[in-house]
Amino acid sequence: DGGITQSPKYLFRKEGQNVTLSCEQNLNHDAMYWYRQDPGQGLRLIYYSQIVNDFQKGDIAEGYSVSREKKESFPLTVTSAQKNPTAFYLCASRGLDDQETQYFGPGTRLLVL
Amino acid sequence: RKEVEQDPGPFNVPEGATVAFNCTYSNSASQSFFWYRQDCRKEPKLLMSVYSSGNEDGRFTAQLNRASQYISLLIRDSKLSDSATYLCVVDLWGAGSYQLTFGKGTKLSVIP
Numbered sequence: 001d002g003g004i005t006q007s008p009k010y011l012f013r014k015e016g017q018n019v020t021l022s023c024e025q026n027l028n029h030d031a032m033y034w035y036r037q038d039p040g041q042g043l044r045l046i047y048y049s050q051i052v053n054d055f056q057k058g059d060i061a062e063g064y065s066v067s068r069e070k071k072e073s074f075p076l077t078v079t080s081a082q083k084n085p086t087a088f089y090l091c092a093s094r095g096l097d098d099q100e101t102q103y104f105g106p107g108t109r110l111l112v113l
Numbered sequence: 114r115k116e117v118e119q120d121p122g123p124f125n126v127p128e129g130a131t132v133a134f135n136c137t138y139s140n141s142a143s144q145s146f147f148w149y150r151q152d153c154r155k156e157p158k159l160l161m162s163v164y165s166s167g168n169e170d171g172r173f174t175a176q177l178n179r180a181s182q183y184i185s186l187l188i189r190d191s192k193l194s195d196s197a198t199y200l201c202v203v204d205l206w207g208a209g210s211y212q213l214t215f216g217k218g219t220k221l222s223v224i225p
Contacts, residue, residue: 031211042200042217043157050211090156094211101147101202102213104156 004105023091136201
């Protein structure tokens with residue numbers, strides 16, 4: 001069954017703690033993306049990657065880090081430098097044909113304790 | 114500034130009504146256009162792509178007006194299950210950028 005998986009579904013972070021959100025896809029897509037969505041707000045791009053071992057900052061990269069060691073995987077780390085991490089985090093992937101759209105994983109809700 | 118703008122709504126319509134959403138985009142070089150649907154606390158899902166000649170999928174019709182830089186979505190015979198937030202999506206950075214820009218969404222509530 002092809003698709004994008006994200007884990008965990010809910011994640012709790014303590015003050016000063018780094019946490020990592022998982023994103024895996026088996027769609028053979030080259031490009032992967034991380035977005036943040038706050039209540040009642042639109043999607044904001046955190047980081048994206050077009051190819052293995054390469055990634056670019058999006059609009060709100062501060063306090064986040066990513067890696068792209070495998071085509072299938074694009075984990076996001078929310079560091080202690082991110083002062084307001086509570087949000088809904090969405091991972092997406094896309095093929096490189098310009099007419100292709102993005103497909104999203106089910107998301108991870110991050111809450112700060 | 115590159116933007117995709119939508120009326121946030123909410124649009125409250127009775128079952129069976131026809132409702133239309135518009136979306137404007139700032140880059141005339143944009144090539145790819147989509148409408149997504151997002152249910153409460155769920156991920157966005159592709160509703161339909163928008164083609165230059167306009168396209169229809171059942172009760173849904175999408176149109177593109179390049180001269181005025183807007184796209185529209187028309188929903189006929191609204192169902193309760195159409196209640197969701199509808200996101201307008203555009204490749205604002207142009208072909209080859211691999212980035213899509215999402216509007217903030219228009220909320221639709223279909224009332225019995």
